[in-house]
Amino acid sequence: MPPTTTAPDPLTTTRISTAILNLLLPHHRTTDQPHAPAEAFPHQLRRIADFVRADAPVVLTLPGFPCKSPNPAKTLGHLPDMGERLSLTFLDTLCAEIEEIHPPGAQVVICSDGHVFGDLIRVPDEHIDAYADELRAQIRKLGLRHLTVFDLRDVLGDLPHDAKRAHVHDRYAPALDALRAEVRADAPTLALYRGITRFLVEDTADHAGSTRSALQRECRRRAYGVIQRSRAWGRLIADHHPRAVRLSIHPQxxxxxKFGIRLLDAPDVWTTPWHSVALREADGGWTLMPHARARRLGRLVHRDGRPSHYERA
Structure with missing residues (x-):
């Protein structure tokens, strides 16, 4: 007769689920007051408890890691560098810590979304492919066994990139009028819209032939498209991973x-490894910042024949 397994009792499930969430809370990315208790996150607690009750690995999905900003004043190039390596290692370590209190462990599915809005952020699709391929290579090389990468190629195969974007947009994106109304009425959505607009302006390294005000108008228009596609990608991910705990690289x-998660220290809650470079401080810590600033503060370090990061001089 096969052995039977006994689900944890409700008190044990609650205790373990709360302990798992407490591992995430120090890294919560938010513009609210920090240090909220686990009880303030009932949605995440319910999702985590489902996995604990089933004695299964906790699955967390993280849309992000799309591609590098095309602005050389912000990044070192179009491939992942030390910022991504540190962030991937952090996520894998977090999963290993969860495994210590929940033996089935945890898995982060990095949902690389560059192709979803590559045309809107003006990054070539071949650069986006190269970035995602290098993410997978780094995960293998670093032995990060708790991480996987998921992108549009896993959903729609070898379709042309424009056809993939159109499919995702048509099936999942919210209507533009509804999104405009939400931006007017909802403070967090307005903050997201302004943050994306700022990134689009900053990422346009050369706007010759266009005034600054014209560039800002165009970026405001594109920001709505980025949010539409981002929402569409989130809905697609939910279709493929309906039980997962949803992480976000944006403040929440x-x-x-969605649980906003901070990957590395940065002076701005919106900063990500793909909009910046990593600077190693004299005490061994790391900070994300624009390439132009890191170049003033430190010396460039190469790794595997490519620019990797800066070390404070």
Whole structure:
């Protein structure tokens, strides 16, 4: 007769789920007051408890790691560098810590979304492919066994990139009028819209033939498209990973359905490894910052024949 397994009792499930969430809370990326208790995140607690109750690995999905900003004043090039390596290692270490209190462990599915809005952020599709391929290579090389990468190629195969974008947009994106109304009425959505607009302006390294005000108008228009596609990608991910705990690289309010997570220290809550470079401080710590600033503060270090990061001089 096959052995039977016994699900944890409700108190044990709650205790383990709370302990797992407490590992995430120090890294919560939010513009709200920090240090909210686990009880303030009922959505995440319910999702985690489902995995604990089933004695299964906790699956966390993280849309992000799309591609490098095309602005050389912000990044070192179009391939992942030390910023990504540190962030991937951090995520894998977080999963290993979860494994210590929940033996089935945890898995982060990095949902690389560069192709979803590559045309809007003006990054060539071949650079986006190269970036995602290098992410996978780094995960293998570093032995990060808790991480996987998921992108549009896993969903729509070898279709042309424009056809993939059109498919995702048509099936999943919210209507533009509804999104405009939400931006007017909802403070977090307005903050997201402004943050994306700022990134689009900053990422346009050369806007010859266009005034600054014309560039800002165009980037405001494109920001709506980026949010539409980002929402569409989120809905597609939910279709493929319906039970997962949803992480976000954007700041999220306490108690939101998405849990904002900070990958590395940065002076701005919107900073990501793909919009910046990593600077190693004299004490051994790391900070993300624009390439132009890191170049003033430190010396460039190469790794595997490519620019990797800066070390403070």
């Amino acid at each position: 309010p306490v108690g939101a359905a």
